[in-house]
Amino acid sequence: MSSIQWQFPRALEDEAIYILRETAAQFERPAILFSGGKDSITLVRLAQKAFHPGKIPFPLLHVDTGHNFPETIQFRDWLVESLGLDLIVRNVQDSIDQGKVKEETGKYASRNALQTVTLLDAIEELKFDACIGGARRDEEKARAKERIFSVRDEFGQWNAKIQRPELFDMLNGKINIGENVRVFPISNWTELDVWNYIREENLSIPSIYFSHEREIIERDGMYWPYSEFLNTTEEEVPFRSKVRFRTVGDMTCTAAVLSEADKLEDIITEILAAKISERGARIDDKRSEAAMEKRKQAGYF
Amino acid sequence: MDVLRITTSGSVDDGKSTLIGRLLYDTKSITQDKMEALQAASKRKGLDFTDLSLLTDGLIAEREQGITIDVAHIYFSTPNRKYIIADTPGHFEYTRNMVTGASTAQVSLILIDARKGIVEQTYRHFFIACMLRIPHLVVCINKMDLVEYDEARFSQIVEDFQQLLKGSFYENKTVKFVPISSLYGENVVTKTEKISWYKGGPLLEYLEQITFDENDRIHPARFPVQYVIRPKTEQHHDFRGFAGKVASGSFHVGAEIVSLPNGQRSKIKTIEKFEQQLPSAHAGESVVITLEDEIDISRGNLLVTPDAVPEGRKEITAQICWMDQQKLTAGKTYLLQHGANRIKVKVQQLHSVTEVTTNLVQEKTEMGLNDIGKITLKAAQPVFADTYAANPANGTFILVDEFSNATVAVGFVE
Numbered sequence: 001m002s003s004i005q006w007q008f009p010r011a012l013e014d015e016a017i018y019i020l021r022e023t024a025a026q027f028e029r030p031a032i033l034f035s036g037g038k039d040s041i042t043l044v045r046l047a048q049k050a051f052h053p054g055k056i057p058f059p060l061l062h063v064d065t066g067h068n069f070p071e072t073i074q075f076r077d078w079l080v081e082s083l084g085l086d087l088i089v090r091n092v093q094d095s096i097d098q099g100k101v102k103e104e105t106g107k108y109a110s111r112n113a114l115q116t117v118t119l120l121d122a123i124e125e126l127k128f129d130a131c132i133g134g135a136r137r138d139e140e141k142a143r144a145k146e147r148i149f150s151v152r153d154e155f156g157q158w159n160a161k162i163q164r165p166e167l168f169d170m171l172n173g174k175i176n177i178g179e180n181v182r183v184f185p186i187s188n189w190t191e192l193d194v195w196n197y198i199r200e201e202n203l204s205i206p207s208i209y210f211s212h213e214r215e216i217i218e219r220d221g222m223y224w225p226y227s228e229f230l231n232t233t234e235e236e237v238p239f240r241s242k243v244r245f246r247t248v249g250d251m252t253c254t255a256a257v258l259s260e261a262d263k264l265e266d267i268i269t270e271i272l273a274a275k276i277s278e279r280g281a282r283i284d285d286k287r288s289e290a291a292m293e294k295r296k297q298a299g300y301f
Numbered sequence: 302m303d304v305l306r307i308t309t310s311g312s313v314d315d316g317k318s319t320l321i322g323r324l325l326y327d328t329k330s331i332t333q334d335k336m337e338a339l340q341a342a343s344k345r346k347g348l349d350f351t352d353l354s355l356l357t358d359g360l361i362a363e364r365e366q367g368i369t370i371d372v373a374h375i376y377f378s379t380p381n382r383k384y385i386i387a388d389t390p391g392h393f394e395y396t397r398n399m400v401t402g403a404s405t406a407q408v409s410l411i412l413i414d415a416r417k418g419i420v421e422q423t424y425r426h427f428f429i430a431c432m433l434r435i436p437h438l439v440v441c442i443n444k445m446d447l448v449e450y451d452e453a454r455f456s457q458i459v460e461d462f463q464q465l466l467k468g469s470f471y472e473n474k475t476v477k478f479v480p481i482s483s484l485y486g487e488n489v490v491t492k493t494e495k496i497s498w499y500k501g502g503p504l505l506e507y508l509e510q511i512t513f514d515e516n517d518r519i520h521p522a523r524f525p526v527q528y529v530i531r532p533k534t535e536q537h538h539d540f541r542g543f544a545g546k547v548a549s550g551s552f553h554v555g556a557e558i559v560s561l562p563n564g565q566r567s568k569i570k571t572i573e574k575f576e577q578q579l580p581s582a583h584a585g586e587s588v589v590i591t592l593e594d595e596i597d598i599s600r601g602n603l604l605v606t607p608d609a610v611p612e613g614r615k616e617i618t619a620q621i622c623w624m625d626q627q628k629l630t631a632g633k634t635y636l637l638q639h640g641a642n643r644i645k646v647k648v649q650q651l652h653s654v655t656e657v658t659t660n661l662v663q664e665k666t667e668m669g670l671n672d673i674g675k676i677t678l679k680a681a682q683p684v685f686a687d688t689y690a691a692n693p694a695n696g697t698f699i700l701v702d703e704f705s706n707a708t709v710a711v712g713f714v715e
Contacts, residue, residue, distance in 0.1 A: 007302040009383045017587040018546045021527040025600050025641070049575040050587070053540060054532040137374045144373045160371065165397055165624050167404040167711045169546070170638055170699050174706040188385060190376050 006268070008196035013046065016185040018169060019148055020050040023130050023183050024057050026173035030130035030183070031088070033119075034060035036072035037248035038205055039134030039186065042194055044079065045203055046185060047132075059086035061131070063119045065111040066093045067229045067250040075206040090122040107219075107231045110252040120156045123180055130173065132183045138190040148187050154178040191246075192271055199264045211244045211262045222255040246271075303382050305511060308406035308435070310389040310399045310426055315412045316443045318352075320483035321375055321386060324505065327490035330377035372402045381509050391422045396657070396671035397624040399429050400711060404697075407513050409435040415448045415480075418458050419465070424658040431470040432620065432673070432713065434693060436513055439477045441504060445496065446482040452498045455480045479504050520584070521609035521687065522550030523695045524558075525640030526602045530589055542573065542589035543598055548640065549694040552590065552604070553581040559610055560596060561603045561685045567592040584694065601642035603685050611695065613683025616649070618715045620689075622673050625702065625709035629668040629676070635709065636701040637680065645681040646700070652676060675715070689713035 023030050032047060034040045047056045062076065080087045092111050095101045100121070101114045123131065137144045147163050149171045164172055173181055186194070198205060215226040217236040224230060225245075226238040229252050243256035244267075261267045309317055325331040336351075343352045375386040387402035389395060403409060409430035413423060430438055440462055448454045459478045466472055480496050481488045481504060488496050488503045501507065530542040552558070554569050572579045573589045582588045590604065598604075605611065617637075623629055629648065637646040654665040654674035668674050689696030700710040 006378070006380065009302045009304045011304045011585060012383075014546060014585055014587040018527070021544050021587070022641075025528045050544070051528075051530060052573075052575050052589070053534075053537045053542075054530045138376045141373075144375070145371045163371070164708045165401045165711070167401055167699055167708075168694075168697055169405075170640075170697070172638065172699065172701055172706070172708045174636075174701055176706060188374065188376070190378070190383075192378065193383070 006192065006196055006272075008193060008200050012186070012189055012193060013049070013197070015169070015188065016046045017050040019171065019183065019185040020047050020132070022171045022173065023132060023185075024051070026171070027130040027181070029126070029128050030058040030132060031061040031126070031128045032056075032058060033131050033133045034062045034076065034087070035134075035248065036062070036068065036076045036206060037134070038194055038198060038209065039136065041079070041203060041205055042186060042189075042197055043132060043134045044083070044085070045197075045201055048083065056085060058132075059088050061122060061126070061128070062087065062089045063115045063122065064089050064091050065115050065250050066091060067111050067227075067252050069206070069208050069225075069245075069248065069251055071206045071208045072248055075204075079204070088122070088126065090118050090125075092118045094118070095121065105231075107233060109231055110250060112250055112253050116156070123156070128180060129175065130181045130183050132185065134186055135184050136189050136191070136194075137187050146184060146187065148184055149173050150182040150184065151175060152180050152182060156180070158182075192268070195264065195268050195271060199268065206248060208245045208248065209267065211242050211259050213240055214243055214256065215239070216241055216243060216256055223258065225251050225254070225256055227251045304385060305382050305408065305508060305513075306385045306387065306406045307408045307410050307508070308387045308389065308399075308403040309410040309412065310391045310395075310402065310422075315391070315414055315422075316483045317388070317391075317412050320412065320441065320443065320481070320489065321388060323483045323486050323489045324384075324386075325375070325377050327486060328377050328379055328505070372398050379505070379509065384508070391426070393425070394671060396425065396429075396673070397622060399426070400433070400622045400624075403429050403433045403435060404711070406433075406435050408437040408439060408508065408511065409433075410439045410441060412441050412443050413458060413462075415442050415444045415451075415454055415458065419461050421658050424465075424660075427465055427469075428655075428657045428660070428673075434470055434690070437477075437511055438471055438474070439479065439504070439507065442478065442480045443483055445480045445487065446485055450480070450482075450487075450495045455499075477501070477507055479507065520549035520692045520694065521611070522552055522604075522606045523548040523611075523640075523687075523692070524552060524582075524590065524604040525642065526598055526600055526604065527641045528600060529598070540591070541595070542591050543602075543604070544587075544589045545604075545641070546587045547582050547584050549584050549692055550606070550609075551581055551583045552606070554579075557607050558592070558604045559607050560598050561605060561610070562613060562683055563597065563602075565596040565598075566607070567594040567596055569593075601640075603640065603642070605685075611685045611687050613685050615680045615683050617646070617678045617680060617684055617686070617712075618652075618675065619678070619698070619712040620673065620675055620715060621700070621710045621712040623668050623670060623710050625705075625707055626670055627702075627705075627709070628670075629710070631666075634703065636703055637678065637684065637698050637712075638701055639684055639686055639698040640695070642684075643701075644684055646678040648676060649679045650677045676712075686714045688715060690715075 092114050095118045101117045215238040216223045217226050217238050244259040261270050340351050342355050373388045377384050389398045389402035411426045442458050487493050490505045492503045524545050526543045526545050528544040530544050559566050570591045570593050572582045631648050634647045637644045652675040653662045654672050655662050687695040696714045698712045699708050702709050
């Protein structure tokens with residue numbers, strides 16, 4: 001398969017730009033939820049294209065768990081600086097200090113679920129009525145049922161049973177006060193589409209997507225990045241290896257893959273041949289079959 | 302590389318999920334961890350086979366009840382094109398989901414159980430394909446393994462289906478009939494000896510060669526303005542660009558345009574796509590258009606070419622599919638969303654409701670969830686729609702309830 005040059009289907013870009021423009025037109029205070037991962041980097045590029053030669057008419061919101069890869073934060077700051085974007089950061093640590101959430105304990109402790117509260121607080125504080133996210137329907141089966149304009153109630157909750165039908169390309173963003181909408185412009189993209197887009201558009205991405213040497217531990221058949229945030233047992237001895245990350249979440253819930261791929265072409269070849277899906281490397285999804293649906297109901301994106 | 306959108310609907314019994322699973326599996330679009338998760342989930346349910354429907358039934362309620370409730374989107378790619386399948390349930394109570402899934406499709410894929418032949422659901426799927434004028438119709442006669450791959454059985458079902466085509470939208474169009482066994486993968490991605498009597502190729506081979514853009518060239522040029530770009534920076538001080546996605550037809554630099562509703566005219570100065578300057582823009586492309594003259598244009602305006610200006614209607618008769626729990630109320634006002642435009646409308650008259658499986662049109666005074674019928678609306682301002690038959694991209698609208706904000710209906714202008 002590696003010999004075939006897969007192309008990015010441009011119709012997906014036209015669709016995403018259309019969605020971003022609808023968002024800017026139908027809402028008063030949209031924001032892009034930015035994680036520093038490849039999907040949100042793609043969103044920024046699409047927003048740049050949608051409003052050119054004007055500026056992107058909304059800020060980026062980063063919910064910082066405090067457990068991010070330092071490379072991701074460096075990249076975020078570089079991107080914001082070089083494109084002249086507005087960045088707003090809200091910290092999970094503040095939600096912990098305010099006593100709104102409690103840090104998880106044990107070796108699987110992660111701040112992934114905690115960030116929902118910080119996000120909902122930020123939405124309320126900054127009065128965002130539309131939050132644009134880089135979630136894709138191919139990632140996970142609850143996300144496969146998600147709308148492009150996903151209406152959330154005052155508590156940020158997703159109700160799968162009363163979703164608005166979306167017909168043709170018509171998007172209905174009318175909401176009541178207190179409600180808000182999550183917008184997913186790259187709903188119809190797959191992981192491969194995102195990578196092909198990054199390659200064709202020549203976009204910069206954080207270095208951890210490429211092969212590099214790092215301290216890791218082995219747990220449950222996966223390689224976890226070793227860091228001060230990860231609770232380890234005595235048997236879990238860190239060792240150095242050549243790895244890369246296929247998805248970028250927190251250091252406590254993103255598994256690495258052993259890889260020598262240090263160019264985009266090699267990464268794409270690797271994905272085409274991969275036996276494990278992208279979210280298979282997300283420890284947060286492994287908690288149960290309905291882990292994602294339950295988190296979405298609670299206001300996660 | 303292009304994208305082909307397919308709609309399929311049916312119940313678990315039709316083998317629909319197995320067919321989709323087969324397409325994913327045989328095009329290597331399903332990864333090992335997802336396959337293992339499926340096997341484990343099937344085992345937990347006490348099944349002795351891998352239930353590929355668990356792949357698409359994503360919601361807790363769906364897995365509990367073993368049914369598909371909502372539209373699921375499934376993706377796979379070949380080196381040739383990307384495929385998006387909108388998979389919807391087949392029963393009456395999900396008619397609205399079927400219409401939703403079908404709304405973006407270029408191909409309608411109808412599954413028939415070779416043992417049962419045409420059943421009630423087949424009529425419903427066929428009706429929706431006709432109503433939406435989906436360009437391509439593919440009928441898969443599935444479970445051929447259970448009728449010993451009998452050619453006569455296949456021919457009989459084809460003959461029965463051809464009766465349905467008479468007088469329909471598909472009468473003089475190519476309708477493809479493909480015998481398959483999705484359980485054993487016969488004739489889905491690869492052709493096998495068991496169906497050697499069949500002259501055509503496997504299903505995927507047919508899907509790979511479908512073309513659809515010629516149809517688009519004949520449609521009139523329509524550009525709904527979504528957003529006005531005015532950077533007001535030093536560099537682009539006087540820039541005023543109209544952002545939107547070409548709904549149908551094409552626009553060319555230098556050509557004259559008419560802006561509706563006010564009817565003002567100008568010429569296209571530039572067509573831009575990010576940093577690129579284009580000579581023209583075609584259906585489906587998201588671009589920014591600038592004009593030679595400063596005329597008043599804002600979101601909701603429609604740019605067209607002077608040779609094909611649509612009529613502004615204040616009275617609209619349309620076929621609609623009702624999608625809300627609350628019944629349609631004659632005399633009530635709704636918001637009609639057409640392209641990027643929202644206009645207040647009042648339901649003037651409810652003419653009839655169609656019994657979808659028998660094509661029987663009945664006069665009715667009530668219209669509820671999943672009903673398909675004909676109504677007349679009175680609009681506060683003119684709506685510049687084409688008829689759905691003449692130009693689907695500019696011939697549809699949705700109705701939004703002003704109080705609940707829900708999308709309550711989709712309409713096809715007549």
